[in-house]
Amino acid sequence: MQEIDRTRRVGELLKRELSELMFSQLNDDRIRGVTITRVSVSRDLKNSTVYFSMLDKPADKSRIERILNRSSGYLRKNLSKRLMMRTTPALSFKYDDSIEHGLSLSQLIDSLNVSNDQ
Numbered sequence: 001m002q003e004i005d006r007t008r009r010v011g012e013l014l015k016r017e018l019s020e021l022m023f024s025q026l027n028d029d030r031i032r033g034v035t036i037t038r039v040s041v042s043r044d045l046k047n048s049t050v051y052f053s054m055l056d057k058p059a060d061k062s063r064i065e066r067i068l069n070r071s072s073g074y075l076r077k078n079l080s081k082r083l084m085m086r087t088t089p090a091l092s093f094k095y096d097d098s099i100e101h102g103l104s105l106s107q108l109i110d111s112l113n114v115s116n117d118q
Contacts, residue, residue, distance in 0.1 A: 014079070048089035
């Protein structure tokens with residue numbers, strides 16, 4: 001149980017620090033609309049998956065994912081300078097489609113409610 005709590009706390013710390021680093025250190029206009037939604041950290045704290053979403057252009061998600069994954073070494077190096085951890089987890093970025101999925105489910109429910117009312 002302690003191990004799960006520890007990975008969750010490290011994930012939240014990484015999420016907070018990465019959001020700040022991306023805003024202040026990456027001078028790429030293509031990633032301005034990117035939001036870190038959550039960070040999943042492995043039990044041994046060596047690897048992490050950083051989930052992100054975008055409000056502007058979800059169609060560009062694979063291009064943005066490539067840009068962020070190319071920047072992962074730079075971000076990891078800067079994270080290690082900011083955090084007092086023995087090792088900084090490797091970063092792997094993935095698009096988080098849970099918001100889109102939730103939106104489509106909500107629209108489906110709304111359409112069912114409309115058809116039931118008629």
